[in-house]
Amino acid sequence: MADLRKILYVEDEPDIREVARIALQIVGGFEVMVCASGEECLEAAPAFEPDMIILDVMMPGMDGPDTLQKLRSMPELADTPVIFMTAKVQSHELDAYHRAGVRAVIAKPFDPMTLSDRLRDLWSKTSI
Amino acid sequence: MAVSMPANEIGRLRVLYATGLLDTEPEERFDRLCRLARRMFNVKYAFVSLVDQDRQWFKSGNLEGVIELPRSESICAHAIVGDDVLVCEDLSQDTRFAEIAAVRDFPRLRFYAGAPLVLEGSYSIGTLSLADTVPRQFAEEDKASLGDLAASVVDEIALLRERELRQRLAASEAREHAILGTVLDVFFILSPDGRIQYCNNDSASPLDTTDAIGGYLDSILGEKGADLAREKIEQAVLSGDPKIFEFEVIHQSGSQLLFEARLIKQNNQTVFMVCRDITRQRQALNAEQDRARMGAVINRIQSQQIRYADFNKTFGVMLKDILLLIDAEFGMICDIEETDDEQDCGLSVRVVCTENKILLPSNQFIPTLNDLFYSTLNSRKAVIDNHVREDPCPLWRERGFPALNNYLGIPVILAGRPVTMLVLANRARPFDSEIIQYLQPLLFTLAQLVQASAMQEQKRQIQSEIIRLSRVASQTTNGVVITDAKGRIEWINDGFSRIAGYTLEEIKGLSPGRILQGEHSDLKVVEEMTRAVEAREPFDVELINYHKSGRPYWIHISCNPLLNDAHELEGFIAIESDITDRKLLEGVKDQFIANVSHELKTPLTALNGALSLLQAQEEGVPAQDLLIMAARNGHRLELLINDLLDAERLVQGKVSLRMADLEIVPLLLQAVADNKVAAAGRSIYLELDSQVMDIGRQTIRVDQLRFHQIINNLIANAIKFSPADDTVSISATIRGDACQISVIDHGSGIPDSFRSHIFKRFSQADSGNCREHGGTGLGLAISKELVERMQGQIGFESQPGRCHFYFTVPLSEEQRWC
Numbered sequence: 001m002a003d004l005r006k007i008l009y010v011e012d013e014p015d016i017r018e019v020a021r022i023a024l025q026i027v028g029g030f031e032v033m034v035c036a037s038g039e040e041c042l043e044a045a046p047a048f049e050p051d052m053i054i055l056d057v058m059m060p061g062m063d064g065p066d067t068l069q070k071l072r073s074m075p076e077l078a079d080t081p082v083i084f085m086t087a088k089v090q091s092h093e094l095d096a097y098h099r100a101g102v103r104a105v106i107a108k109p110f111d112p113m114t115l116s117d118r119l120r121d122l123w124s125k126t127s128i
Numbered sequence: 129m130a131v132s133m134p135a136n137e138i139g140r141l142r143v144l145y146a147t148g149l150l151d152t153e154p155e156e157r158f159d160r161l162c163r164l165a166r167r168m169f170n171v172k173y174a175f176v177s178l179v180d181q182d183r184q185w186f187k188s189g190n191l192e193g194v195i196e197l198p199r200s201e202s203i204c205a206h207a208i209v210g211d212d213v214l215v216c217e218d219l220s221q222d223t224r225f226a227e228i229a230a231v232r233d234f235p236r237l238r239f240y241a242g243a244p245l246v247l248e249g250s251y252s253i254g255t256l257s258l259a260d261t262v263p264r265q266f267a268e269e270d271k272a273s274l275g276d277l278a279a280s281v282v283d284e285i286a287l288l289r290e291r292e293l294r295q296r297l298a299a300s301e302a303r304e305h306a307i308l309g310t311v312l313d314v315f316f317i318l319s320p321d322g323r324i325q326y327c328n329n330d331s332a333s334p335l336d337t338t339d340a341i342g343g344y345l346d347s348i349l350g351e352k353g354a355d356l357a358r359e360k361i362e363q364a365v366l367s368g369d370p371k372i373f374e375f376e377v378i379h380q381s382g383s384q385l386l387f388e389a390r391l392i393k394q395n396n397q398t399v400f401m402v403c404r405d406i407t408r409q410r411q412a413l414n415a416e417q418d419r420a421r422m423g424a425v426i427n428r429i430q431s432q433q434i435r436y437a438d439f440n441k442t443f444g445v446m447l448k449d450i451l452l453l454i455d456a457e458f459g460m461i462c463d464i465e466e467t468d469d470e471q472d473c474g475l476s477v478r479v480v481c482t483e484n485k486i487l488l489p490s491n492q493f494i495p496t497l498n499d500l501f502y503s504t505l506n507s508r509k510a511v512i513d514n515h516v517r518e519d520p521c522p523l524w525r526e527r528g529f530p531a532l533n534n535y536l537g538i539p540v541i542l543a544g545r546p547v548t549m550l551v552l553a554n555r556a557r558p559f560d561s562e563i564i565q566y567l568q569p570l571l572f573t574l575a576q577l578v579q580a581s582a583m584q585e586q587k588r589q590i591q592s593e594i595i596r597l598s599r600v601a602s603q604t605t606n607g608v609v610i611t612d613a614k615g616r617i618e619w620i621n622d623g624f625s626r627i628a629g630y631t632l633e634e635i636k637g638l639s640p641g642r643i644l645q646g647e648h649s650d651l652k653v654v655e656e657m658t659r660a661v662e663a664r665e666p667f668d669v670e671l672i673n674y675h676k677s678g679r680p681y682w683i684h685i686s687c688n689p690l691l692n693d694a695h696e697l698e699g700f701i702a703i704e705s706d707i708t709d710r711k712l713l714e715g716v717k718d719q720f721i722a723n724v725s726h727e728l729k730t731p732l733t734a735l736n737g738a739l740s741l742l743q744a745q746e747e748g749v750p751a752q753d754l755l756i757m758a759a760r761n762g763h764r765l766e767l768l769i770n771d772l773l774d775a776e777r778l779v780q781g782k783v784s785l786r787m788a789d790l791e792i793v794p795l796l797l798q799a800v801a802d803n804k805v806a807a808a809g810r811s812i813y814l815e816l817d818s819q820v821m822d823i824g825r826q827t828i829r830v831d832q833l834r835f836h837q838i839i840n841n842l843i844a845n846a847i848k849f850s851p852a853d854d855t856v857s858i859s860a861t862i863r864g865d866a867c868q869i870s871v872i873d874h875g876s877g878i879p880d881s882f883r884s885h886i887f888k889r890f891s892q893a894d895s896g897n898c899r900e901h902g903g904t905g906l907g908l909a910i911s912k913e914l915v916e917r918m919q920g921q922i923g924f925e926s927q928p929g930r931c932h933f934y935f936t937v938p939l940s941e942e943q944r945w946c
Binding site (some may be wrong): 013015016018019020022023026027058087088090108109110111112113 | 725726729732738740741746748749750753757760761
């Protein structure tokens with residue numbers, strides 16, 4: 001199984017985006033690309049060829065589930081694991097995310113120091 | 129089974145056939161002895177059986193309908209062999225009998241005792257037998273008794289033969305003698321002075337005519353009867369006409385008999401007299417008259433009840449009639465009132481009848497009972513006291529009622545409990561059990577009336593309860609539905625009609641679920657309701673129902689099964705309340721909580737994340753950037769929290785305003801400056817309408833801080849909802865005593881569904897995860913509250929492409945006077 005190496009991170013809130021970027025790139029040592037919207041993500045993803053995509057759920061314009069649906073229709077990204085990162089984690093919301101085909105959900109606020117380990121953990125589980 | 133034969137079998141059969149009993153009808157005189165035997169020995173079966181050449185035949189009694197058995201199956205066939213009583217205490221243990229049908233199979237006889245019927249000294253023609261289905265012991269004295277009874281059977285057989293002989297003899301005698309001997313009438317031939325020349329002294333008549341011939345009538349008719357007879361004989365002789373008279377005789381049994389005598393003159397020396405016992409005839413006639421009177425009384429009581437429907441009046445009429453029938457002076461009908469103490473109960477008097485007057489004391493209560501009443505109630509049977517020592521009603525005496533000298537108390541039992549008592553007293557003759565018997569039909573009528581009265585009372589109570597309940601039910605704003613046991617609507621109240629839109633006529637007999645549920649009714653809840661109804665359990669649910677018009681509404685249903693006294697299901701009653709408003713508010717609050725939690729979590733995520741990264745002191749982490757980020761998000765959190773607290777304090781009236789007279793223009797310039805950065809962030813151009821400058825130095829009376837809070841909120845909203853690269857314009861105009869400040873954007877406008885509650889707390893026109901709008905949903909609610917506190921008004925005009933929010937504030941007072 002290949003190691004988790006490249007992560008595409010999508011978040012409209014600049015501060016959170018920055019925190020996550022530092023956490024993944026500097027603390028986790030991943031190769032990270034960050035996007036500010038779903039549209040940006042769809043544009044950048046095919047060339048970047050990420051191992052994993054992390055999407056914020058609530059975003060202006062295309063939200064997380066919309067973006068996920070679009071990604072699924074792109075042949076080169078159809079099987080890339082997608083993880084949602086959101087503050088909206090009531091049980092009926094989680095059900096909806098899983099129905100949309102997400103691999104995992106990480107609740108906000110998240111701990112930037114353990115985020116990378118969690119992703120590696122999820123990667124090893126989802127890849128089996 | 130081997131059949132043992134008596135040694136004298138041929139002679140025995142001859143004697144048996146000579147009795148002529150075989151295959152004859154049952155006869156009471158034998159049946160009576162069998163009944164006696166059954167009672168004496170307490171056995172299930174007792175019978176007289178005759179043992180024929182090859183069968184046993186039951187003359188009297190039988191074995192479960194069997195009247196004939198093969199001799200090989202007969203136990204009696206064994207009994208006739210010996211002279212003594214044959215006893216077998218357990219047939220199943222006796223090798224002779226264990227295998228015969230009546231022992232092995234139904235009726236599974238276990239016990240047998242049979243005494244032979246011995247005729248002419250040595251011929252046993254059959255037995256008097258006892259049998260039972262359980263083993264039992266049979267002592268020596270039992271054997272002796274059975275033997276005695278068997279002797280009685282033999283006597284009856286012998287008697288029959290004697291009587292036959294006598295009848296044959298009589299038949300051969302003179303014809304008229306034969307006729308006279310068989311009639312019940314006594315026939316006399318008398319001389320005019322009453323001397324008896326002839327009488328048929330062997331007639332079956334109860335008139336004792338032994339040694340009558342040659343004597344006078346006095347010894348037979350009694351002195352009184354004989355005097356009457358002589359008088360009538362004289363008349364008959366003189367007139368030549370037949371004479372009829374009646375006389376009474378005390379029979380040797382002690383009973384009084386009534387005779388009718390008919391006299392016919394034959395010639396001057398001879399008069400015929402025929403005496404006939406008419407006691408029974410007369411009794412029957414009297415009884416018939418009594419029955420007719422009784423029937424008339426009952427009819428009168430019933431028609432009285434139908435006509436007046438007043439039970440006490442009917443009881444009064446009834447009581448008066450009873451007193452007339454039995455020739456008594458005092459009567460009373462009273463209800464038995466149970467008190468807490470079971471030993472003690474009182475009487476509530478319904479009606480009293482004395483001296484032919486009916487008195488209705490309107491349920492006067494007799495609290496404690498004396499011995500006479502108490503023993504009547506306690507025994508639950510009619511009680512007679514012909515020598516009343518203790519006056520049971522001293523209280524009534526004071527009111528002119530008579531003292532009681534004799535008494536009959538009859539309790540009326542309903543459902544195993546004495547409920548009413550009939551008291552009769554002061555009868556001319558003593559009370560006896562015959563009178564109770566005689567009154568039976570009336571007592572039955574009384575019981576019926578008492579029951580009807582009780583039911584009427586119960587019905588009256590139930591009806592008033594129903595009226596009360598239905599009044600409550602129809603006036604309540606809640607919906608009330610009553611269904612039958614199968615869940616079909618029987619009744620709804622006005623409240624239900626208001627909620628669901630249907631009238632009773634439209635939905636009677638239908639299932640509420642089928643009419644009211646629809647697309648969005650939660651199936652889990654519907655299943656829960658169905659299950660509870662089937663299990664006859666109460667349930668409490670909240671569900672979406674549909675109005676007749678198709679409009680959905682939220683309903684709370686509290687449903688209970690209705691059980692009758694016998695705990696049988698009669699139906700269901702459901703109380704329904706419309707909770708649509710509550711559900712909407714809950715929805716708005718849920719949405720608010722979701723919004724608030726998201727809005728709080730966003731800066732918190734950034735703040736915590738930045739601090740966490742700083743703490744770890746990882747190499748390459750841009751510490752300075754992270755510190756700035758932490759501070760910025762901390763500030764953002766503070767603003768949000770202030771917003772929330774502000775709204776809460778405003779609602780609670782805890783915000784105090786510092787009003788001042790301030791110039792309008794600088795306030796608006798400040799507002800534009802404050803929001804420049806935020807607008808630039810979304811490429812929005814913030815413009816102050818040039819006409820604002822025309823206002824000059826006019827002042828308004830406002831709280832400066834709160835004014836900025838309001839206008840900043842409107843501007844922030846306008847920026848939020850504007851398309852990128854657009855303009856938000858701010859203007860102000862003077863209108864009368866107020867200044868109107870407007871904020872205009874060119875966004876999509878306010879959705880229709882949101883217009884009515886845009887200024888309510890916790891609301892935000894949310895659409896899924898689209899987070900262009902942000903905010904707590906409190907801004908406008910806070911603004912409205914503040915504007916109104918400053919004596920102004922807030923409002924909006926919206927259409928797609930142009931949204932105009934405005935608020936007014938009062939001009940400073942001195943300026944108004946200008």
